[in-house]
Amino acid sequence: MSTPTFTTLGLPESLVDALAAQGVTSPFPIQAATLPHSLAGRDVLGRGRTGSGKTYGFVLPLLARLAAGPARRRSGRPRALILAPTRELVTQIESSILPLAKPLGLKVTTIFGGVSPNPQLNRLRDGVDIVVACPGRLADHMRSGAANLDAVEITVLDEADHMADLGFLPEVRRIMAATPERGQRLLFSATLDAGVDVLVKRFMNNPVTHSVDSARSPVSTMTHHVLHLEEIHRLPVLVDLTAAPGRTLVFTRTKHRAKQLTRKLVASGVPAVELHGNLGQTARTRNLEAFSSGAAKTLVATDIAARGIHVDDIALVIHADPPVEHKAYLHRSGRTARAGASGTVVTLMTDEQVADVRDLTRKAGIKPTTTQLGPGHPLLSALAPGERSFTPSSPRPSADTRPRKVTANGEGARDQDRRSGRGNGGRGQGAPGGARRGAADRRSRQSQSDENRGGGASAGQGRRSAGATGRRKGGSGKSLESRGGQVHRGAADSQPRRSGAAKSESGPKSSGGAPARRGGAAAFSAGTRAGARRSR
Known part of the structure; x- marks a missing residue:
């Protein structure tokens, strides 16, 4: 028995030439089995695993039918419809059609979600011959009146079982019902389960069934x-x-x-x-x-x-x-x-x-x-034979990127580290995070030095208007001291983490050996004198 060719299967010469230009010269088994019936206008039910050649199994008869009966394009009324479950599959079906459709003067467009609908609406309005679509977005365009399927001559359902698995069957049924009953229907699927059988019984007219390389058949390679x-x-x-x-x-x-x-x-x-x-x-x-x-x-x-x-x-x-x-x-x-x-x-x-x-x-x-x-x-x-090769990954940001561990009180471990100054790197030993936490330790030591030097008040008190505090407390050194520690801790928590550590290291040293923050002691001293005058 001679090996079938696209020509002997009945494909028009223009399509055979277009296929040859793409390097496709011999049909796959599922194409050889289905093309004689699909080219004759019969409904076809094809079952074959992915990679068995199903796409050309429906693309070729669709293009042959449209090329044999050219018609004027009408706005929003395509002549052929291909439904697929995913955007990636829609895009790849389109890429298979375009090189073959262009020599025939046929116009193709895609419709799917996740992108702006406006370009799709414009193309529909201009008129197209073939629509490759996901059911959800096409149903939206139908409800808005932008797409009308009453002129569809041939409808294809690709990966019908996957559309059933994804829950698209209600929309697929509505879309199929909007196409003319006299139109040709081609359904291709890797498996023919109960969900697919519902579509076959409802919308296909005495289909010819071909099963080549089914999903359960072994692949020797x-x-x-x-x-x-x-x-x-x-x-x-x-x-x-x-x-x-x-x-x-x-x-x-x-x-x-x-x-x-x-x-x-x-x-x-x-x-x-x-x-x-x-x-x-x-x-x-x-x-x-x-x-x-x-x-x-x-x-x-x-x-x-x-x-x-x-x-x-x-x-x-x-x-x-x-x-x-x-x-x-x-x-x-x-x-x-x-x-x-x-x-x-x-x-x-x-x-x-x-x-x-x-x-x-x-x-x-x-x-x-x-x-x-x-x-x-x-x-x-x-x-996986061959020499292993690795590409250096991009460097991590210098910020603290350790996983955020949540403690019993819901606080992140990194937050606790910042409060206590005990993160990785200790007192700023080279690590960016450590430098920040080292600065927190220096602020704590400065607080103690300022308390000893300023009568028990914190240098951080200057940022909260010590004079105002003096009015409330009547200049009480003890009250200021007890409140001063709290104020300092709050101020340290709220300090923006920037170059403050570097500034304190280069600034003058206090008598206690800790870096003195610029203006802190002076502000406190002025506030204390003002509060004392008002209390008198």
């Missing part, structure tokens, strides 16, 4: 390893693996964990960026571009990226935090060994996670190689 380690060894092992040449994708369960782990890798000399839901669209785009271009060779991501990253040449996928569901494991792992390439998947597992990981891999149909190890184990070099 992908190897799976479980590294059994102690919790304290998790970061050193990660640093060793990610410092190797090539792109590495590290998955965590939470956004906070992704941010925290990225910072630790960068501090260890590994160029890494993060990708998660807490980032704005500009930061997400910038980080993904850095990873794609090689400026950052490690990307730390949450599961939202498992469906939105289509980057070639990812040699290693690491589950720093094992996922809860086996589907998440398969989707994460599908970022490597794409399009026939080889890849390695590593799961880090502690003693407490043994049962969960065993159940996870069993449900995923994976039989991994499990190894108990620690930092420096030879297997790490085998999993």
Whole structure:
């Protein structure tokens, strides 16, 4: 049996030439299976793992249909609609379409949240042929009247199972219901579960089903390893693996964990960026571009990226935090060994996670190689071969950046250090924080000296108008002395931490050997005399 080509499958010559210009000359199995039916106008249900070629499986028939029946663009009324669950996936679908759509004279735009809607509204108003969108923002534009789907000829749902997992089904149903019933529908998914089945029964007309490289089918070019380690060894092992040449994708369960782990890798000399839901669209785009271009060779991501990253040449996928569901494991792992390439998947597992990981891999149909190890184990070099390289991280700011430990009364440990003058560095022994705390000690010694010299009053009393205090207390030296200590401590707490320590060191010395603060004793003396005159 001869190998099918795009031409024998029925693709127009203009598209075949556009594909050849992109270096694409032979169809993948899922494309060869679905193109004859989708080009004939049939509804198609395609199941295939990520990296199996699903994107061209729906992009090519969509472009062929629009090119075969050119029509005048109408404001706010696209002719084709592609729905995808994440902004990253929307952007990457658009990048696959643009080089093929431009020679055909077709106009494409994207719609998703996290950015200003105004440019999207302007493009819709000008008229486009193809909209690639996330369900949430498109639904907003429909409610405002900016988008009307009554002219849509072909609708595509990509990663339909992930849209179901993210809770997009209600909006997807409303969007699908707004498209003409006579229109063609193509649905592609890695798995066909109950949520996807609802869409199939409601909106697809006698679809042709093709399943190629399903999520449970083994990938001969992908190897799976479980590294059994102690919790304290998790970061050193990660640093060793990610410092190797090539792109590495590290998955965590939470956004906070992704941010925290990225910072630790960068501090260890590994160029890494993060990708998660807490980032704005500009930061997400910038980080993904850095990873794609090689400026950052490690990307730390949450599961939202498992469906939105289509980057070639990812040699290693690491589950720093094992996922809860086996589907998440398969989707994460599908970022490597794409399009026939080889890849390695590593799961880090502690003693407490043994049962969960065993159940996870069993449900995923994976039989991994499990190894108990620690930092420096030879297997790490085998999993991520090549010389380790590290990039010096940017220097830390000179300010006190120790972790803020909270005590029983809710006060930060650094606050206590500042009050007592007992932080790291003692009395200003070289450390910036220590210098500030050393200054606090010097102010305390000066207080004692001034009390002895000024009849029991604190030099810091001058900052609170000692004359006024004298009026309230009738010039009582004892009262001033007892209050003076409190005033001094309060003033020391409220002093701005700047170059005061340096000034006191270079100033004149008091008789007690402590640095004298400029104007403090004089102010107190004048205030005391004024108070004494008024008391008489």
